[in-house]
Amino acid sequence: MTKYIIRRLLWNIPVLFLIAATTFGLSRALPGGPFDFAGDRSLPESVRENLKRKYNLDAPIYVQFADYMMDLMRGDLGPSFRYRNQTVNDILKQTFPISFQLGILSLALGLLIGIPAGIIAALNHNQWLDYLSSFVAILGVSIPNIVLGPFLIWIFAVKLGWFPAAQWGVDYTELYFGFIPPMNSDFWSHAALPTITLGTALSASIARLTRASLLQVIREDYIRTARAKGLPERTVIIVHALKNSLIPVVTILGPLFAGVVTGTFVVEQIFGIPGLGRHFVQSVTNRDYPVVMGTALLYSVLLVLANLFVDIAYAWLDPRIRYD
Amino acid sequence: MRRVALLVAALVSLLVLAACGGQSGETTEVVKEVTKVVTQVVEGETVEKVVVVTATPEPTGPEPVTVNINWGTEPPTADPALSTDTTSHALIEEIFLGLTDLDPETSEAIPELALEWSANEDNTVWTFKMRDNAVWVRHVPGGETEVVTDDEGNPRVVTAQDVVYGVKRTCDPRTGSDYSYILYIIKGCEELNTADPEAENFQELYDAVGVRAVDDFTVEFELNYGAGFFPQIASMPVTFPVPRWVIEEKGDRWVEPGFIVTNGPYVIDEWVHGDRLDLVRNPHWYGWEEYADQAGNIERLHGVMIEEASTSFALYESNELDTAGVPLEQMDRVKTDPVLSKELVNNPINCTYYYGFITKKAPTDDVNVRRALSMAIDRKTLVDAVLKGGQIPANAFTNPLNFGSPAGDPEVAPWALPEEMGGWGYAKAVEEAKKLLEEAGYPDGAGLDILLMHNVSESHAKIAQAIQAMWQQAFPQATVTIETQEWRVYLKTIEKDSPLEDKPNVYRLGWCADYPHANNWVHEVFNPEEGSNRPLLSYDDPQVGDLVREFAETTKAAQTASPEEQLALYKRAEQLLVDEIAAMAPIYYYTRVAVAKPWLDRVWGEPGRMYLWQWNLDVDARNAAMGK
Numbered sequence: 001m002t003k004y005i006i007r008r009l010l011w012n013i014p015v016l017f018l019i020a021a022t023t024f025g026l027s028r029a030l031p032g033g034p035f036d037f038a039g040d041r042s043l044p045e046s047v048r049e050n051l052k053r054k055y056n057l058d059a060p061i062y063v064q065f066a067d068y069m070m071d072l073m074r075g076d077l078g079p080s081f082r083y084r085n086q087t088v089n090d091i092l093k094q095t096f097p098i099s100f101q102l103g104i105l106s107l108a109l110g111l112l113i114g115i116p117a118g119i120i121a122a123l124n125h126n127q128w129l130d131y132l133s134s135f136v137a138i139l140g141v142s143i144p145n146i147v148l149g150p151f152l153i154w155i156f157a158v159k160l161g162w163f164p165a166a167q168w169g170v171d172y173t174e175l176y177f178g179f180i181p182p183m184n185s186d187f188w189s190h191a192a193l194p195t196i197t198l199g200t201a202l203s204a205s206i207a208r209l210t211r212a213s214l215l216q217v218i219r220e221d222y223i224r225t226a227r228a229k230g231l232p233e234r235t236v237i238i239v240h241a242l243k244n245s246l247i248p249v250v251t252i253l254g255p256l257f258a259g260v261v262t263g264t265f266v267v268e269q270i271f272g273i274p275g276l277g278r279h280f281v282q283s284v285t286n287r288d289y290p291v292v293m294g295t296a297l298l299y300s301v302l303l304v305l306a307n308l309f310v311d312i313a314y315a316w317l318d319p320r321i322r323y324d
Numbered sequence: 325m326r327r328v329a330l331l332v333a334a335l336v337s338l339l340v341l342a343a344c345g346g347q348s349g350e351t352t353e354v355v356k357e358v359t360k361v362v363t364q365v366v367e368g369e370t371v372e373k374v375v376v377v378t379a380t381p382e383p384t385g386p387e388p389v390t391v392n393i394n395w396g397t398e399p400p401t402a403d404p405a406l407s408t409d410t411t412s413h414a415l416i417e418e419i420f421l422g423l424t425d426l427d428p429e430t431s432e433a434i435p436e437l438a439l440e441w442s443a444n445e446d447n448t449v450w451t452f453k454m455r456d457n458a459v460w461v462r463h464v465p466g467g468e469t470e471v472v473t474d475d476e477g478n479p480r481v482v483t484a485q486d487v488v489y490g491v492k493r494t495c496d497p498r499t500g501s502d503y504s505y506i507l508y509i510i511k512g513c514e515e516l517n518t519a520d521p522e523a524e525n526f527q528e529l530y531d532a533v534g535v536r537a538v539d540d541f542t543v544e545f546e547l548n549y550g551a552g553f554f555p556q557i558a559s560m561p562v563t564f565p566v567p568r569w570v571i572e573e574k575g576d577r578w579v580e581p582g583f584i585v586t587n588g589p590y591v592i593d594e595w596v597h598g599d600r601l602d603l604v605r606n607p608h609w610y611g612w613e614e615y616a617d618q619a620g621n622i623e624r625l626h627g628v629m630i631e632e633a634s635t636s637f638a639l640y641e642s643n644e645l646d647t648a649g650v651p652l653e654q655m656d657r658v659k660t661d662p663v664l665s666k667e668l669v670n671n672p673i674n675c676t677y678y679y680g681f682i683t684k685k686a687p688t689d690d691v692n693v694r695r696a697l698s699m700a701i702d703r704k705t706l707v708d709a710v711l712k713g714g715q716i717p718a719n720a721f722t723n724p725l726n727f728g729s730p731a732g733d734p735e736v737a738p739w740a741l742p743e744e745m746g747g748w749g750y751a752k753a754v755e756e757a758k759k760l761l762e763e764a765g766y767p768d769g770a771g772l773d774i775l776l777m778h779n780v781s782e783s784h785a786k787i788a789q790a791i792q793a794m795w796q797q798a799f800p801q802a803t804v805t806i807e808t809q810e811w812r813v814y815l816k817t818i819e820k821d822s823p824l825e826d827k828p829n830v831y832r833l834g835w836c837a838d839y840p841h842a843n844n845w846v847h848e849v850f851n852p853e854e855g856s857n858r859p860l861l862s863y864d865d866p867q868v869g870d871l872v873r874e875f876a877e878t879t880k881a882a883q884t885a886s887p888e889e890q891l892a893l894y895k896r897a898e899q900l901l902v903d904e905i906a907a908m909a910p911i912y913y914y915t916r917v918a919v920a921k922p923w924l925d926r927v928w929g930e931p932g933r934m935y936l937w938q939w940n941l942d943v944d945a946r947n948a949a950m951g952k
Contacts, residue, residue: 032812038408038502040833042819042856046518047505053521054500084401085579086597094597153638165638166630171596272630274598287812 004323012304023296024065027289034081034287055081078290088294091279094172096298097179099275103261105195110202117203118210119242125215133207140204149197149270156193163192166272194271198264206249214245247317254310258303388623391924391941392645394636395627398598402579404561405494405501413932416561418603419586423452423487423558428929431725431840433555437482446884447550452558454541457610458482460567463591465581471608472585482587484537486565491535494562497521503562506838510534511546550884553727553841560839589937590625601627611937620939640919643950646941647920652783655712658919667919670714671928674725675836675914681829681907684860687772688829691867691906692764698909699757700798701791702750704742710790713917717742718910720898721845728842728894731913736895737902754798761799769799777807777828779814784832820857831858842894847879850901859907868905875900923949
């Protein structure tokens, strides 16, 4: 197993390199450079030249890429072209923890609602509980965050005044070890609405997947065997069926995790949360190449790690899977 | 056992750390009380040290008067040489001073650092006499604001040398200032800005820039051509004095809280990137005493950075913001709501929304087609039924808030104005448009194929669809296609040098004044050689080549003309641009649609200028409204 993990980790190095090279090339292939315009006015060629020289964009692209990779080895992700008093390291350090907190809370809420809802639906196959759960899940999938978010703000912040309308309860200066928020009432009250917005959307798809997968597993021979042995139904479901049925759920959980903890643009935008999601989108609009690279690489690293964990989890969920 | 030992060790070290923290906290307390002056000489180099001059601790009395606003987004910079957007500009205006400021009502240059100014006969040499009581300060985040001192321990005053450094720094190619080109009007600035920093004569070029300190408080500019509007340029951040010694030490990060040294009415107290930026009063600013009669009572500004307009408005409605913008979709509700309608503010701002015509691409290479299209835009209906924000129909490019604008004058493109403004009205304009199009060989629009392009945005789409419908109705057989592109791709497409085959016939853009003068509009945007010239105006155009030449000469002549002559010249330039050449169709002049709570009495300057020091907030009224 250890050998397998090491092999996988080593394999990820060329994968990440390829991602870096592709992102580097693609971002520069987009028409319009970072310093061609200020707002909607085009800058004179002389000004563009100065800025390109300042940020080493006048060098041939392979030299730029080599320089970038050298800096990357040292952990330096470069300056931001848009926020010129900040570096990409600053931006990631400041925004990633916030997005991570929101992502983890939402994912937890999604699983907490989604898995039980899926099980209940599967066990009551084609009965009213199943239909109800399906109905709620489809509702959850089809109401976009951009509608649910403002709706929750309007009800619970503006009308009822139970929760703050926007912002995150802590900022990057208040985190323990630069990552862990103080779990005070301020944090939870600000986290409530965005977590519900994002979490319910996640729970809906998790519920649908759990239901479908469990329904399939329940019809397997070994479940019939377990029942024939006279095991109590509870043991049959929880010990034998559920564990196996979770494989598809775990499979999507990997990419879902990487996607959610690196920030959700819409939810962060609606609730004014200073997370990473904004930078994913705006860095491309601004042609802020180093930020594009930084966010893409962070996401890729999380994605390959999450997928590795998923593969390890398979072995635990299904003893037939071995990696030797 | 070993584990326990480790744990104990960890605990002990934590306690020690905590104790140290407590101690250092106490020492700063002590420093606050003892006023001390420190100068350091390190290896022959003098290093200025921040020193406490008036460190009398603020009495821990009532809460400071705090106004809550939304910056709208993270300011990309606080560096005056680098700012290009209104958010950065708004911040810089509060924390830095320029030679001049702009009057919030008239946009004329008014004294700030410079108390008076004068020019030579042909407006090519400008001399600014500066005040001697503006000081550089550094603010300890969450603590005191301290006056910076020099080697002898004297307060560091803002001098003419600081201005010279600021201007030259903008022109210096190594700074990478986006707006450096605005200072190309100053002698030698363009030469320096376009030079290679490695070149041998670089220092010579640096020294040759036409700005010099005559004495400590007199600064002189030498211009390439006479410009009566130069005092307004002197209000732009690219000309601001900046603290050389901090910039040379800290580089690009000099504007970060803790490092930054400023001189304006407010200082940055806290800047949590992407989240909030709070300002507090700079007690050392001269204006609190000198202009006590105009000063407001804001001691602290709490500014969040919410990009989503509807969320910002929700915060306003729950009293967490004292002033905010109004999202378009809320306009109808705000106008009819008994409370909100009284808080609504609707004032013109210095921007023009327009459509440009590519004059080299058929069929808009025909002036009659361009004029017909422009005439067939029902500006009044567009403003009243689509935009609903009190915008003003435009008949000239230059916004009426600028010197030299003939906006609203029926002698310029009268067909663009509704009858009540002295124009033709839409019915007559459409008749004329139909005639023109028939002359051009497209009766009823038959055979006319127009490509209209705008960048992806809901509001631009609404306007484009409305105008498409107007054209279709006026010319039933024409084909009008709308295409959209992502912002930067779009800007690239419509740029002067981009391939003609990628370009549309009609493009959308807006323009906002850098300084409130027609030169910034007609000349800098549309001059065939020196402007952005997106319509591709050319002296060789078979139909309007001579008119284009006349246009270029007119705006050029206006630069050195007397104010009365300028008015006539700019009017002629607009007649050419909008009507006779029809290079563009001005559509409307922007307005700001915002709300402010009744307890806030604020100044509504141009976007990017808050004049926070003049705001007043009635804390009792706010507390009463919030049930405190």
